[in-house]
Every structure is written in C-alpha cells, then in structure tokens.
Amino acid sequence: MSVRRLADDSVQPQGFAFDRNFTAQAKTWVKKYPKGREQSAVIPLLMLAQEQEGWVTKAAIEHVADMLRMPYIRALEVATFYTQFQLKPVGTRAHIQVCGTTPCMLRGSEELMDVCRKKINPEPFKTNEEGTLSWEEVECQGACVNAPMVIIFKDAYEDLTPERLAEIIDEFEAGKGADVPTGPQNGRTFSAPISGQVTLTEDPSVKKNSKATAKGKAAAAKKGPEADEPGHPKSGAEGALGTSRPVAPGNAKNDKAAAREKGTAAVPADAGSRPAKAAAGASKTGAAPLLDDKNRPAAVEKPASPDDLKLISGVGPALERKLNDLGIYTYKQVASWKKAEREWVDGYLSFKGRIDRDDWVRQAKALAKGGRDEYVRVFGKEPR
Template sequence: MSVRRLADVQPESFAFSDANMAWAKKEIAKYPEGRQASAVISLLWRAQDQEGWVTEPAIDAVAAMLDMPKIRVLEVATFYTQFNLAPVGDVAHIQVCGTTPCWLRGANDIKDVCKRRIHADQHHRSSDGKFSWEEVECLGACVNAPMVLIGSDTFEDLTAETFDRLIDDMAAGKRVEPGPQVDRQFAAPMGGPTTLTDPSLFSREARDDGEPRVEVVEPQNDADDAPVATVEKSDTSELSDADRPETLSEARDGKPDDLKRISGVGPKIEGILHSLGIYHFDQIAAWQPREVEWVDAQLKFKGRIARENWIDQAKALGGGEAATSGDKPEVLANSDQAPIAAGKPNAAAPSPPDPDGSISQAAEKKIDGQSTEEKRQEKIEDTEAHEAADKDSAD
C-alpha cells in the first residue's frame, strides 16, 4: 500500500457545524460506555463530508470527542483511502473508475480528460481550484462503464466528449443529471427494450378481457392406465399344525440347552422358541424344510434359519467339544466352502479352545451380567422385529 501523509498546508482549526455536532453525539451514543472509539470512521466521514477532506485539526477534534490518542485516529485516516488527506476541488472531486470493465470501455480516455482539464497528477486541484481527481477501484456500475463518481452521484456511459461537456456544465454552475449519459434507463439495453416489445401485450384489451392467452394443457398421467405390479406372497399361509416340528411341554430334566449359543439366536428369540416347545439342540437339528418354514412363520424372520445355518449349528452343538466349550460351532455355508465362523460370513474360523479347556476372555466378557454377544444379538433381533412388523402392516 502506498504511503499516505497529511497535506503540508493545514487550516488552523476545525469544528463541526451545529447539525453535524448533534448527529455526532447521537452516533457516539449508539455504543456502550468504553466503546465510543467504534464511532471513529463515522465521525471522520462526516468531517470529510463537511470540509471536503480530512484535516489535521479534524483528526484532533475527533480524537478529543472519542477520548482517543491522536495517533489512533491518524492511523484510521491514513489507512482507508476513502479519506482525502489533501484539499479537493471546490466544485467537484472526481473519482474515475479504472477497473477492467471501465478500462475496456474507455476509462483511459476519461483519465486523459482529467489530466488535460484538471491536473496531470492525481490529488491536485485545477488552477482555478474548482476540480480535483483520482483513480479508484470498482464503483459498482460495470454494465454502464465507463463511469465516474462525484460526491454521492454516479455519471455513467461516458465518452471523452460527454465527460468534457459534463465538466463545462459543472464549472458554469449548471445542473447536471446523474446516471447514464446516453439514451437508456439505468442498466436497460441501449437502444431500448429487446424483449416483450409487442404493444398488444400491454393494451387495455389484453388486461381487461380476462381471457388467458396461453393454451391450458391438461396434465398427462399415464400412470392411471399402467398395470399394477403384483408380488407373489409365499405359501406360509398354507402351513398347518401338521408342519409343526416335534415340541416338548417342558425341557428334559428341567434343563434346556443354551439356544443362545446358536449364532443368530439371542435372548428374545430363545424365549419365543421356548414358548413354542423348543428347548434342545437335537430338536432343531431334526427340522425338515416344512418345519423350518413353520418356525420361520412364528418368528416372523423369514429365511433366517437357513441363512444362519441353525440346523448345522444345532447338530454341532448337540455333542462334541463345541457343546461343552461354550464357543460358537463351525458350520459349512455349503459343501464347496471351507468352515466359517457361525453367523460371521467371510470371517476366519475361530481359534481352538485353550489346551486346558478354558474359555477365551473375549468370548466370555460380561457387561452388566450379559455377554457382549448377547447384547449385540438382542439389538439385531429388535431391528429385525421392527422391520418384520412394518412389512406385515404394509401387506
């Protein structure tokens, strides 16, 4: 950023006008006690609006009003380029936009006029003291490039000739009209509108006859005639008590097998199996296809028994080492696959039990009296029960 310094020649004093002083007091009152310094930019801007530029006495006055060190106010005034630190023209200080859109459309021609009519260098007044100029960044009217800002008014769509004439009119004290300096309204197309040009669109007849001028097209919905897809339901409704597997009124010797050792069976499903009279692994191991369908229908988890190989697991748990170790048995998903851990497709087979027959700590880790596996299985059962209930309601 270029160095900005105060002008060499300064007035002896500065004072806000009565109206501006009243405004400044209201502005300061907007901020809580101890935060009055936040009004520094507003007060400097009002001082510039009154004098045309920010003088050193104005900086002193603002610092005193806000109880700020002078250097802090000076930092603000010299940092922001919106503040003029040297005298400007008595009639007009012209800010010329030199950003790309204006530059492409002739901003250099406007600057040449300023150099010729006002001063060869920026921030200097003309010989009669009436005008000064500077180049600034985008002023926000790119579609009307090139343009200049004088005070709070923009003058757009300029050429060297129209800008020359604008300076002449201001020097003579004539009233000048801000906005586009060509025959168009603000940012509308030059030469007039290019759309909706048919006068009949805006005629009284078009407004008053009340008849729509657009053909109303009825919505086409071929879906009403489309065949409705049907889904064949399974024949579980045809199952009867004849398909019910062998059941017991109670567990043999009052000691049911721990059916939760079958991967896929948790406390909830075990309770349902008990209510159906199924307590032992050998009962499950003996199920036939129709009996599997019957139990599936009672559990409302269709396909789960086959999917999780309950029968193979029950056969493995019915006797042998797995039956006493507490580990889940290894089962075969099909005859072509190697053994996989029950209920864990694509997982490596579990390691054999410890030589002394102890159960691994991870397998028997308890949480609040319930194993991690049981908690996991219970969550699965709850989820599938909700899904089954939703499906039944949909059917």
C-alpha cells in the first residue's frame, strides 16, 4: 500500500468546526455506540468532515479526535489508512473515482479514465484549471455486474460508456450534478439482467398448486369420464365454460390454479357468504394485481413538469418509467397512498413489501412539502 500523507501546510486551513447540520449528524453517530466506545465513531465523523469540506484536513482530524477524546495519532492513523478519505483538496464540484479492477477494466474503464484525462487533467489527484473537477483510479467498488462504473463523492454511476461519462462530467461542471440520475445509466433496474429477468421467472406456489391439480385429475379419471366427454354429468352448462381439465371440487388451491391457467379470476364457492377480498392481496398468492382493480392508485394526466420520482430512495430511471406508465407523476400522488394502494403497487411491481420498507410515502410527503430542503430536514441527508 502506498504511503498517504496529509497535504502541505500551505493549503491546510487554520481551523475546522462542523456546521449546525453536520453537528447534529455527528452527535447522532456518537450515540450509536455504547458508553466508553464512542471512539468507534471516528470513521463516520471523518466522513462527515469530508462531506462538509470536500476533503479531510488536519484541523478536521484533530477536531474529530477532540470530540471523541482520543489521541490525535489514532485519528490520523484512520484517516491515512483508508483511501476513502481525501487528504488533499479535490474538485469542488466533483471528484471522480474510476474503478480500474478487472471486471471494470474488461468492460472499458481505461476508456473512462481517458475521458477524465481529457476533460479534467492528464494526472490523477490534480484538479482542472478552475479547481472544480478532479479524478483518480481506485480498486473495486462492489458493483462488478454493472461495470464499468465510477463514484462521485458518495454516489455510484454504473453501466457507463465514455460518452455518458463525458455528459455526466459536463453536468457536474455546470453545477447540475444533483440532477444526474444515480445507478445504472443504461435503463436497467439495479443489477437485474438488461434483457429482463431470466431466473426465478415462475412463482413456486404455482408449481405446488399444479401438482395438487394433477392429483385431482388422476382421482377424477378413476371415477369416470372427464367433463368435456359426452355422457359426463357436467358436460352441459359447466362444460360450456371451457374447463380444460377436471378440478377436485371444493379445493380452493385447485380453483386458483385452474383460474391461473385460464387467465381468469377464481370465484370461491362460498363467495356470497363471506366478504370479498381486494385483489391487491393477489400478489400473496402469486398472481399479479389486476389493472382495473379498485385499489389501483388513481392515475393523472402527465403534468407539464412531472416530479422527479427518482429522488425517492429506491426509485431508479426504469422504475420511474413504470410508475409513469401507471399515471403516477407526482410526489403528492405517492404521499396519498393508503395501505391498500401501497399493497397494489407493491404486488404489481413484485416488490414483496419494499415500498413500506423504504418508506416511499414519508419520503414523498417531505418532497411534496418542501423539496430537497424539507427532505434533508426530515431525513438528515440529501435525497438519493
């Protein structure tokens, strides 16, 4: 590992102090550790200092050490060991870390570094003339399936081409970096196959029900002719419904399995004697919710300026398009979802509870109320 030293005193500021926002975050981090173990917060506090200043200064290291009542040398050891800490001034608008490990190298990371050399500086760790941009090559950043990729400050930009990276650099240089969508840049959803899902394409419950239906078919065959055959007691009105195979009567699992094959909704025998359940719960049985279900969130016409739904943590470009296809364009719509509507969207997108886990509704309420400022006030961090 190369030796990492602090920047020259000529560029070191005289002092450091967390601002009001970062002071609150620092105190929150310290409280996460048991009494007597507060020094364990040294890494997150140094990261907060870097986020505030753009790099880790000598004064910031000493300030963090004082907060945690630890010797300066211990905090210095941490700052100089981990390459995530920038010990010299970097670009004020973007510091681009290009992954050069084998998967990214095989997928074109050298071309990405050529873009950085051309648009920023021929040498890493040196800024452009304006001091707004800088870059470096780093080791694996943990998104090999989305290679090649870069990280700018704390956000990852994946599935890059040289042309796309050049566009991203221009956006940050223009002060519009916050508008650049993070994650995959080719439309894929997270690390899913770009061509679509190729594994786990069938719901295990469907196979289970199919086996149960097969047993019912074998049992019916022993009793006599099938419903579609002449002379069968059910070959009249019931046969006209187009039943393609016998189903054991009174078996709810078999009724649902047969309905799945026909693409129709199964009607339980006791439907008139008990309350009907909403189709939003259909995802629990493996079937996708119906588009005309009453619990589907109300759609709206596309506004002249739709909200950027990607600011909701968990929503990427591909997912935003799916929501738009459902007529969902604004934070206010998402913020108004009740439980049944959340369950319908969750089932439609096959999320298995992710909407509630990521707390989309609370995020949307904050964004609808006051945009990024309100989001930061509520969650203590920038959206995305």
